[in-house]
Every structure is written in structure tokens, then in C-alpha cells.
Amino acid sequence: QRLLSSAIVFLQQGQEIWLELLAAGSWMEPNTNRQFRKQAILKTRSPKDLQSDNLSRQISITVIEARQLIGLNMDPVVCVEVGDDKKYTSMKESTNCPYYNEVRTRLFFHLSCFMKKCDLTHPHKPSSGCKGYVKCDIAVVGKGDNIKTPHKANETDEDDIEGNLLLPEGIPAERQWARFYVKIHRAEGLPKMNTSIMANVKKAFIGENRDLVDPYVQVQFSGQKGKTSVQKSSYEPIWNEQVIFTELFPPLCKRIKVQIRDSDKVNDVAIGTHFIDLRKISNDGDKGFLPTLGPAWVNMYGSTRQYTLMDEHQDLNDGLGEGVSFRARLLISVAVEILDTTSPEIICSTDVQVEPVSNISEVKRLPWFSVDTWKMEEFFLFGSFLEATMIDRKIGDKPISFEITIGNYGNHIDGVSKSSSVKKKKKEGENQEEENELIQNSSEDEADEDADLTSVSSTPPMKPFITDRNYFHLPYFEKKPCVYIKSWWQDQRRRLYNSNMMDKIADKLVILMHLQDRTEFSVCIRLKMWEKNYIKRSFFIIKHCYHVLLLQDSMGQQAKQIRTQVKKNTVKEKLKLAQNFLQRIRFLADEPQHSIPDVFIWMMSNNKRIAYARIPSKDILYSVVDEETGKDCGKVKAVFLKLPGKKGFGPAGWTVQAKLELYLWLGLNKSRKDFLHGLPNGFEEIRATKMGHGLPPVTLVYDMKQVFQLRAHMYQARSLFAADSSGLSDPFARVFFSSQSQVTEVLNETLCPTWDQLLVFDDVELFGEATELRDDPPIIVVEFYDQDTVGKAEFIGRTFAKPTIKMRDEPYGPPRFPPQLEYYQIYRGNSIAGELLAAFELLQVGQGGRADLPPLEGFTGYLRLTLLFFPIQVLFWGLRDLKRINLAQVDRPRVDIECAGRGVQSALIQNYKKNPNFSTLVKWFEVDLPENELLHPPLNIRVVDCRAFGRYILVGSHAVSTLRHYIYSPPDKSCNNWATQQQSGINSCLCDFFKNEDESDKEKKKKKKKKKGGVEEEEETDERVLDWWSKYFASIETLKEVVYNRELESEYGNFEDWLHTFNLYRGKAGDDDEHALDDDRIVGRFKGSLCMYKVPLSQEITREAGYDPNMGMFQSIPHNDPIHVLVRVYVVRATDLHPADINGKADPYVVIKLGKSEVKDKENYISKQLNPVFGKSFDIEATFPMESMLTVSVYDWDLVGTDDLIGETKIDLENRFYSKFRATCGIASNYSMHGYNIWRDPMKPSQILAKLCKEGKIDGPHYGPGGKVKVKQTEEHLALSVLNHWEEIPRVGCKLVPEHVETRPLLNLDKPGIEQGRLEMWVDMFPMDMPAPGPAIDISPRKPKSFELRVIIWNTDDVILEDDAFLTGEKMSDIYVRGWLKGQQEDKQDTDVHYHSLTGEGNFNWRFVFPFDYLVAEEKIVISKKESMFSWDETEYKIPPRLTMQVWDADHFSADDFLGAIELDLNRFPRGAKTAKQCNLDMIRNEQELPTISIFKQKRVKGWWPFVARDENDEMELTGKVEAELHLVTAEEAEKSPVGLGRNEPDPLEKPNRPDTTFLWFLSPLKAIRYLVCNRYKWLIIKIVLALLLLIMIGLFLYSMPASGLHP
Secondary structure (H helix, E strand, O other), X not given: OHHHHHHHHHXXXXXXXXXXXOEEOXXXXXXXXXXXXXOOEEOOXXXXXXXXXXXXXXXXXXXXXXXXXXXXXXXXXXXXXXXXXXEEOOOOOOOOOOEEEEXXXXXXXXXXXXXXXXXXXXXXXXXXXXXXXXXXXXXXXXXXXXXXXXXXXXXXXXXXXXXXXXXXOOOOOOOEEEEEEEEEEEEEOOOOOOOHHHHHHHHXXXXXXXXXXXXXXXXXXXXXXXXXXXXXXXXXXXXXXXXXXXXXXXXXXXEEEEEEEEOOOOOOEEEEEEEEEHHHHOEOOOOOEOOOEEEEEEEEEEOOOOOOOOOOOHHHHOOOOOOOEEEEEEEEEEEEEEOOOOOHHHHOOOOOEEEEOOOHHHHHHOOOOOHHHHOEEEEEEEEEEEEEEOEEHHHOOOOEEEEEEEOOEOOOOOOOOOOOOHHHHHOOOHHHHHHHHHHOOOXXXXXXXXXXXXXXXXXXXXXXXXXXXXXXXXXXXXXXXXXXXXXXXXXXXXXXHHHHHHHHXXXXXXXXXXXXXXXXXXXXXHHHHHHHHHHHHXXXXXXXXXXXXXXXXXXXXXXXXXXXXXXXXXXXXXXXXXXXXXXXXXXXXXXXXXXXXXEEEEEEEOOEEEEEEEEOHHHHEOOOOHHHOOOOOOEEEEEEEEOOHHHHOOHHHHOOOEEEEEEEEEEEHHHHHHOOOOOOOOEEEXXXXXXXXXXXXXXXXXXXXXXXXXXXXEEEEEXXXXXXXXXXXXXXXXXXXXXXXXXXXXXXXXOOOEEEEEEEEEEEEEEOOHHHHHHOOOOEEEEEEEOOOOOOOEEEXXXXXXXXXXXXXXXXOOOOOOOOOEEEEEXXXXXXXXXXXXXXXXXXXXXXXXXXXXXXXXXXXXXOOOEEEEEEEEEEXXXXXXXXXXXXXXXXXXEEEEEOOEEEEXXXXXXXXXXXXXXXXXXXXXXXXXXXXXXXXXXXXXXXXXXXXXXXXXXXXXXXXXOHHHEOXXXXXXXXXXXXXXXXXXXXXXXXXXXXXHHHHHHHHHHHHXXXXXXXXXXXXXXXXXOHHHHHHHHHHOOOOOEOOOOHHHHOHHHOOOOEEEEEEOOOOOOOOOOOOHHHHEEEEEEEEEEEOOOOOOHHHHHOOOOOOOOOOOOOOOOOXXXXXXXXXXXXXXXXXXXXOOOOOOOEEEEEEEOOEEEEOHHHOOOOOOOOEEEEEEEEEEEEOOOOEEEEEEEEOOOOOOOEEEEEEEEEHHHHHHOOOOOOOOEOXXXXXXXXXXXXXXXXXXXXXXXXXXXXXXXXXXXXOOOOOOOOOOHHHHHHHHHHOHHHOOOOOOOOOEOOEEEEEOEEOOXXXXXXXXXXXXXXXXXXXXXXXXXXXXXXXXXXXXXXXEEEEEEEEOOOOOEEOOOOOOEEEEEEEEEEEOOOHHHXXXXXXXXXXXXXXXXXEEEEEEEEEEEOOOOEEEEEEOOOOOOOOOXXXXXXXXXXXXXXXXXXXXOOEEEEEEEEEOOOEEOOEOOOOOOOOHHHHOOOOOOEEOHHHHOEEEEEEEEEEEOOOOOEEEEEEEEEEEXXXXXXXXXXXXXXXXXXXXXXXXXXXXXXXXXXXXXXXXXXXXXXXXXXXXXXXXHHHHHHHHHHXXXXXXXXXXXXXXXX
């Protein structure tokens, strides 16, 4: 879940950064004596968890590399886990910075970001910190999604990893550890979770009637799970336990899932689920606070409370979907404590802990406790059913009643579960009594205390009446049934009041932002008035709420800022700010701590629950302050009942089960005197008993009624849902108002019906005062159906409207009457199914009856539509890609155009196969249309096939919903002389050309001067080594418009500048989503155009030279005769292909298909590549229009079986060929006659310019000096400059297609709408009747250049001493150095061993030689090798050039000990130190700050570099230094001057001058003894010898003394 949330954030941002993903894995502690593996497992949700998104998703994870893994000499492998699927990368040996660049998985599901870095942590020791980083490319796409892959010419290591980790917005890179305390106190109102039969069995055996539920609470947070103890047999369990989670703060998981479950020996079942959003109980501002909740009651909803063995709505209890009934309420609190980073608690286990807590009764001793917060209040809920219509006919044959519940109150069927332990609770001590005062709420005994008010929660059953053949209605005429319920809840009204005020602020803002007559000036005024009047007044009242108080200052300042900055020229920008402000208000309005449950309205039939509606309690809560009152409190509201659970989705849920006109009021029982004030006046109260004067009424009898006439002006609908297999519908509309309904006529085979029909509803009786009805009239429901000859009509969609009311004493006239036509959105489930253009008026019938009403006149005149005369000209070009109809091919098609009852037919195509174009290009017809463009009817295009015996078969149709895009607008006449302006535009282009030339000359001179002065070391680019790829990579680096990141059509409006393409549809539309599978319904394409204009037309058009009256408004268009064209397709490369083989790779090759011609490049497939570089060009001859659809496919080559299609892209070449943007051959930026940048077009720039001037009727071009004389420049350069600025030419100018490379998505029909990769390519087209073009440009892939890297290891110093001497115990090391190039681990080379180094110094004079192939432009080493012995051919890898050097301690009877390593990127690595003393760790730590060099530019470099390793505390330490010399030579130079490995011939190195101690003791024992005696104990032996000599001399002296000296 953490991975998913993080990736979604950057999918929205769409930027290229290093990405951090929390990961888990199996680790082994670092050990210098062994090699080990590491796995990084990326976890995300399985598709089963995404219930809200039924679309197919595809996830692709490319693991690029890893860095800074703990330890150095390891063999890392990355494991990617998505759901239950796992994929592993290949293993990289002996490195802590492995480079993979492998796509490990592509599944149907999804996530998206580019080139990111993942932070790895230990799964069992998350507090141990980061274990490394993984750079990966994660992409998740659905249907129609586009992955914005940024172009990158080369790999750089200068990315700031720490500063660009993948984190959600607002989450810092370094987070603190925190403890989340979720306290579970008690629950109430739990339903039965077993049958009554089992209760009777238990009572018979046990002798005690126990509650039929064993509840416990399960809490889930951030992938962790904790649960309380199980309370046996209790409807009102008490836990007083807390679940403790230890997690980083701020957490990446934003919700806590709290679930009450029933313990069962077989399977535990969820009773109810509640989600706590941490963002709603915390504030991250300066005056913010940590997540804090409660103690507060949270309400849980789910399926109905009646227990069944197979609950069909069990998913609702798990929190999936909207709950349809109250299940339970839970007393809970949440707190967060930030832990000290030095605390030993963090080092201990982070497992979930469950601890007991004190009783809730002790809460009152806390200083912040308020008695008013927990005070129990008696609430009163009243409801009156004024109307019950549109009852589904399936349930209309039985009596129907309605039930209203709030919590368990009012639920008589399955609501109250009487606890067997109620009496025991009442006999406990004082503490328990105090607790009951705080938390008791729904005891049945308390409900019996007020005998004067007994709840009436359901209406009496009543048999419904028939409205029409689809719906019934209940006869609630004068008598309106009422219900009322008494309940007890904690008084949390203040929180709900604050939420209501925030909602009203947001509603006011929405109204101001969505007014249809919005103008810039009115928006300015309204936003200012909204801030001045509503914000200030509401925030003054909101100050009672602490949560909102912390945000009111900042939000108030934002509102003032928006108000002051709204100007006439900044309206759009400020509207976006207001939209963001609106979202914040909506977020704050959702109150997480409210104790009053929602209200449920159920329709009952035969004592069964049929349909329901759920109303939040805050919406009907009463307050004496208007701003605090709920938006629906004391108002008549239209409520639509729906089926519960999964039944309410899909076609079954589209049908309205019932429509209620309902009045609801909720408030304190002591304030119930006001509960009837919002009802329409003119009623009499009927109570249950004659003596109950204070009781609420059970029936309202109206003696005041108003009679109205409803006039529904059904004009037209457009873009309706296609319900028939023909791709059309036979639509009709059914209008419902009150208990009446009427139907329009059925119009056959159309998606844009124009009924132009007036439906009159007579004798519509509405109860109440006339003024009240005018302010809030009832709604009108309009449903649309498709009439079928067999079976019932199929539902298309539904819309709602409110009529304009005219009272009897009100004049019928402007501005309100007659009403104007308005658009109403039609919905089919959650998707849009069209629009209705209609007007509705409700006229009150006076004492004179209908005669006093305005007369019923013609619909058009009645609505005051001003009609204008419009000629519509149609360009019939041709038909394309028509599919078979009823297994027969289309042979003689014709196009019929219809608009507002008028139309025209095209010429008949006699043979569609030979020539699908029309013989007559332009036809027109005349039609009367409304002056208002928004009221224009749609234009229908139908294609029919004329078959034998006068039969016409519908092939397909298309509806043009709006005609405003085809209305002709005359050119701007601000410039009197077109020719003068055009010639000035050309002159300005030439001036810009000369200016650019001067600047380029100056830059070249500056470069030459710098080079002479010796300042610049870089060499000038030799044009002889440049090729097309040089220009390609230069374009990517400079971000020029030459390489498009999408299709060329999207850059130039699909090349529909004068020739439009209309898709023809056939077949029934899908119900999946808004973007139903319309692509599957396309049966062909009609190519043509439309032009409509007002009469009279300007005479300037007809006076132009060469005006052809037969072509009308379509002058200067080419003829549509067949034309032969040479099509040259360049395929550059493919990126991010979908793996087609088991190994996660593919063997792609290109297939080009145009008409019947097909070119397969199967022999040149590229083995095991997902980013292949093709570099191919293909020439195909074609004839337009028969062969105009180019298909470029990428297949996967298979040794056995058929090749698999990876993806394909289709290009309509005809629109490109005829477009004024001139997409036949791109205009180059420079004109060159030779070289890689040679001019490709057979027409020279001067010829192209002359042709454009002739077509645009411009005088010219004329070439002149222009005030300057250029000897080198020719007319071609001047003409090319004008072509590159052709869009600046008035009237005829447009941006010509430049020399380019376009990027097209590859699609596969098996995975519709989901990209399977991208293809970079371009297409050139040359007419065969023109001069032949030159040869194709060579874009073949660059061959890697062969190099040889010679590394000489001279010496080492300060290498750590790892071993102890065998005889003396001294610290020493037997040093040798190992080196290799990354990707060539099998070519490791070792120096000889410098034995017995006592100071860490080693002398080698040893040469490594590494031959390799290198791509200079991409800065990658190219390695070709077989992946395994079973591989058919070699696989090519491209990896960064990195040299790895390691220092080891040699052991003879055990594994060698790894001491340290260094990795140098040969493109950019720090310059070596001159001496060993200057070599330190800063060369590694501050690598990004130090100047770097490239061996490919420096060629030879010598210096000292440090060996590093990580100690036990994960800190980098210096383990040695190496003096090395790197020398890079080309293969040719290496062949001329070869060298030997080590110290061998040729060009041998001198043997190192090593000390005498560097030997093996067991090979030279005498030498070892001499070393030990002479070197180690030399002075000791000398001292002993001197001491012995001294003793001998003393002894001899004493011995030689005369004996006489001893005797006197």
C-alpha cells in the first residue's frame, strides 16, 4: 500500500526524479568473509483490492540499478512482487552497485513514475535504517493512458539521490518514529450473528439465554494488524484495550481500518467496518496537532441486521460499498506519540502490541473533559411522506409501506438485540453508574420512560395504483402519512453545525462558479460579495470548533487574497484558485467525530426490505441559527430509492425503485415545537389518540391544494446511447411529474431525435400555498427508452429538471415567459448518455379554468426561436475501411447527410474496391436554423450500401453534435492590402535569417579565439565523424521540437485542416464506462468536410481570380483522382516493449504493411531486447486512396511456432499527403547538398516556396539583397528561411512540418487501449509523377567502437592488516588487487600477492588489460553474450562503463578476505591524488562536488584512489589506497602497440622492489629462521651477548685477582 500511494503521487506530477519505495526483503548481515544475496521485494495491492476500478491495468517495472547497498562484496538480486506473482532479476556478482536494466514483470494492473530510486529497509528491523537504493522505472497504464517518457541521451550519475526520493507530497525524506495508540473501549447495538434456533438449543443445554455474538475488534494500519480480546456472548461488549502500532511519522498510509468481527470456530465474519482518515484528525500547519480522535462514538454500517447463513451483502460489512443499514457503534480514541530517536524502544521489535487501558469513566478526571460533550440528549426525528411515485412494477402488486430508522431506533424487524446482561450492569457499583451516565445511549428501558411519546417508524401498508406500464404510485393525495422516532445520543451537535456551515459556504461558491450567464465582470462582483458577506459571517460562528479554528486564519486570508486579486483579465486563473479553495472547504466539512448515525428510509413489501435511501443526519439537523441548520432540514426533498449492495449497480440499478417527496426534521425533543414549520401550509394534524395533544401527528390532511398545468416542451436530444445493433436507437421520452406521466412519439433510427413536441399535463394537484410552490417546485423526471419491436423498451438514460412556475395573478410575458430552452445532462448509471434540449413551465389554473391559461400555439413560435437561413455545403471526398455487413462486402455505397429535416445525398460509388472516392466533390442544401448556435440541431451522416432490387443496407452512421466548428467566418479586414502585409512578412523572415547568420558567425569566431588562447580544451566537432545519430542525440539534449514525444497528428490537429475524418459507428454501445468500447463499433470512415454560412455571402469570395462555382467554399483543393506515391518509412527504435517471452524479454522485428504490400524484416530480429534500435528504412509504392492506411507492427520472433504480435500503430497517409501543413517530407532547418544533413525532398526550397506562393495567390517570391550582400548564401537558403517561418505569413501562412522524428504508441487488440511500447519513426512521401528522390538516409545503428583499457596497479598503501603472523602474532596482510569492468565479471584479473605486508604497503607493477566495445553517443559499453548455454543467440547489453578495483587478503587454507573496493565511472570520476597522503575519504564522500574527468577525453591518468568499506555501524571507512594508471587506447592503437598482461611481454613492466620479508615461510624455512633471528630478535640477541660478555669479563676479573690480596 505504501508503494502504491507513493507512485500515484508522482504519476500526477509526471517528473523524472529518484524514487523511494519502502521495500522488504531477506537479508544477511555484512560479513567480509562470505558472499551473500539480497532481495528487494516491492509490494502493492492485488487487483482484487481494487473493487472501485474495473478497468484492466498493466504494470511494468524496470529495475535499472541499485546503489549504496550495505556491504560491498555481494551478489545482489532484486525480487519484484506484484500480488501473487514474483519476478527476479539476474544476479550480479561482487558489487554493491549492481546494474540490471531489466524488465521483470508486466501484469494487468498499474502505477507510474520514471527513473526513480527505492529506499530499502530490513523487513524485521525497520528501525535499522536505510539499506540501500534501487533505481527503477515503474509504469502503470490503463486504457487510453499515455506514459510521458522523457528522452534521455545518456546516463549520468549526478542525480541527487537523497534529495529526490519517491515520497508523497508533504512527506519529508527523514521521518521520525511514532507510536499510534488506538483505544477500544466498548461497542453497542451489535446485531445477532446466529439464528434463533441455535439460541434455543443453547438455552436448552446450558440453561441460560446468551447473546448470539462473540465480538472482537481488529485494527489494521500500514500493513500491520492487531486485535482485541474476544468478548463472549455480548451485544454490548466492553474491552478497554488499546492497539499500539510503531510506524514512521508522517505515515505513508493515511487510513486506519477498524473492524468489529464475530469470532467463530469455522470462519470469523465482519460485523461492521469504519475507516479513520488521519488527515481529517490532524493538522500539519504551524498551529497544527498530531492525529487525535475522541474518545468518540463511530458508527458502522453494512448489510441488513437480519442474520442469514449466506449474506449476499457481506462485502458491505467489510467496508466495500455503501452500507445499507446501521450495524453497531464503537467507542474509540486515537492518539499519536513521537518517539525519541535515541530511545531504546525503537531498537526493540515494532510488532503490534495490545494492552489494557483504564475505564472510560476516568476520562472525566482529565483537565480537558467537558460534561456537555458527553451529555445525553433526547432527539426527535419526524418525517412526512408527501408523495410516493415511480414505484417499480415488479413490486407494485403487493401493499407497500415505508420505514425510517436512525441507529436501531425505529427498526422493528431486526433492530434491537436485547442484551441478557442489562440487569447485571444496573446492579454494579457507583463507578459503573457514572460510566453509564457517560456512554449509555440505546437502552430499551430508557425508551419506556416517556410513555407519552411512542415512536411510530413506519407508514401503514397501502396498495399502489398504476401510473403507466412501468411504474406505480401510492395514493398519497390529501392524506400524508407521518412517522416520528425518539432516540438518545450524546450531544455532538456543535460538530455537525460546523460541518453544515462549511457545506453552505462551499455550496454558495459552487453556485457562483457555475452560473450559466457568468461573465468576467459578474464573476468579479460575485466572488467579492461571497467573501465579504458569507465567509466572514460563517467563520465568526465556526470559532467554536477547535479543529477548524486552527485553519480559519489561513483560509480567511486566502479568501481575501482571491477577492482582491480578481480582475477582468485574471478571471480564469482565479477560478482555479477558487476551485482549490472549494476542495479544502469540502475536506473540512467532513466531520470525523459525530455520534448521531445516518437516517435510513426503507421501502417494505411483505415484511421484506426492498429498496433504501441513506441520508446523513447532519443534513436534516435543526438549529435556531440558519447557517447551522442542515441543508435538507424542514424542507421537502425528492428522494430516490435504490436497491441495496451489488443489486444497485449495472442495468438493474438504473431503474428507479421509488421516488419520494419527503419532509424530514431532526432535533432535540425539547425543541420539537418547530418541526412542522417547513411543511407546505394548509394541513390538519391527525394524531394517534384523541387525548394526545402533545403527540406528533401520524397523518396530515391537506385542505389547501393548487391546480396546475404542466407544459413540457420536448425539443430534441443529442448524442444518445446507441441501443440497437445498427448503432442507432428508436428513442422516445417519458416525462414524470407528480403521479402522472406522458410519452413522446418514437423516432426511428436516430441518436439525435428532434421531437418538437409539447406534452401537456392537466389537473396536476399540488398541496400547500402557491408562494411556497413557486420558490421550490417539485422536480420533473424524464426517462429515455429505445423502442424495440420485440420485448420491452430498453432504458437509455434519465435526467431531472425543475419547471418555471407562473402563478394565476402573474402576467405571462418576458423575461420569464415563455421559458427558454435549456440543456439537461442525461445519465445512464454513472456515465453520460446524452443531452436533452427542452423547456418546462408550470402554470397555475385560476378560477376561470384552463381558458385563462396562455393558448397552446406552435412550438417554434411559442418559444420565440429566431430562425436564420443557412446554406450547408458538403465536401464528399471518399469512404475508407468499410467492413462487411451481414457477411457481404460493401460494393456501391452512398452517403446521406441530414440536418433539421433537410439533407443531401452524395454521388453513388460504382465500385468501392477500385475507387472509394466520390465523383462529385461538393453538394449543398439549405436549412433554417436557430440564430443561437447552441440550439442548432445535430447533423447526421449515414452510409448505406445500394444493393440489388432496390435494397438499401445501413453500413454505419455518425452524428455531428455541434456545427459551430464548421461555420464560415470571413477573414479579418483590418489590413487593407493583403499583398503588402504578406510581402512584409517574407521580408521579416529574411531579416531574421541574416540576423541569425551573423550571430552564428560571431559564435564561431569566439570559439576559435578561445581555442587559440588555450582557454578551451575541447576540440571542435569534426563533421566527418558526424552522422544522422549525432543530430538525433543533439536534438534530444537541446530539447528541440525535432523529436516529438507523441504522434505527429496530435501536433497538427490530425491534419484535418480542410479534410475531416468521421468515424462510422454500428452496433450497440457498451456499458462499461463513459468511454465505452466505441472503437469496436467503428465500421468505417467517411472523409469529407462541412461548411455553413449565413446569407448573403460576401462578394469578395466570388470575385477572386479562379473562383469555381461548382466547388463553393472549397476552392483550391486538389482533385481526388488516384495518385501513385513512393512511401519511405524510417523506423528508428522502439522503447518499453511489452515482454513476449518467459524470460521477460522479446526478440522484436518490424513488419510494414500498406495495402496489399507487406515487408517483413524477420531476418534482422534483435535478440532479447525491449528497447531495440532498428535504424531501418523501407520503400513501398502505393496508390492513394486505395492504399492509404500504413500499419507498422512489431513482432516477437519465436524459434518454434508463430511469431507473436507485440503491438502496432496505424497512420492515415492520405490526410498527411493532402494537408496544407505539407507533411510529405519535413522541412530541414539547414540546406545542405551532401553529408548526413543532405536535403531529402526532390523539390528544392525555392521550388517549394514558389508553389506555396502560387497556391496562396501571393505575388512572388522575389529575391534581393535586402540591404546586405551575402556571397555564400544562395536563393535556396533564403527560401528555406521563409519556409521555416511560413506561419508568420498572413492569411495563408501555417506551420510547415519540420524534419522530425515522431513517437507513436504500439497497441494490441488483445489489450485494447493499453500501450505495449512506443515506436520512434517518420514517414516521407513522394509523388511518382515528380522527380525521383535521392537515396534514403542512412540511419543504421551505430557500431560500437572497440577500445582497450590498460590499468597498471603500481602500489598500495595503508591497507588494513587483517591476519596475524604465524609465529610472532604480528598484524599483516597478504595483499593482492582484483579488477574488472562492470558487465564483464567473468574477465576478472588479479595481481600477484604481496605477502607479509606489515605496513599495508604493497608493490605490484601489474597490468590489467580490458578490451571492450563502446558507444560514444550513448556512453555505454556494449556486451554481446549468451545468457545461458541453452540460448539460441547472443544478447546485447548496454551498461555504463565502470571500472571496479578491489583489495583482498589472500588466505591459503580458507576463503580470501575482502578488504575494500572502489568503483570508477570512466565517463566521470575524480582525478587521482598525487601522493598517498593526499588520498582520503573525501574523494568518495564529496564526489559530486569535486571536478571529474573522463578517460575517453583524458586518455591517460595516474594517481592515488581510496579503497572503502562499511563498518558495523554502516559508516564508510578507509581500508587502503591504490596507485593506479589508466590508459585508454583504440583497437587500432592497441594492435600497433600491444602490451602484455601482468609483467609479460610485450612491453613488460619491471618487477617491484619488494622487501625481503615478502616470502612464504614454509617454502624457505632457513630464510624464515634467519629473518626471525636477525630481524626480529637482533637487538635482543646483541643485548644478551653483551650481557654474557660482561658477566664473563667480571668472572674472569674476579678469577684472575691475586690470592695474596685476599689475605693480609
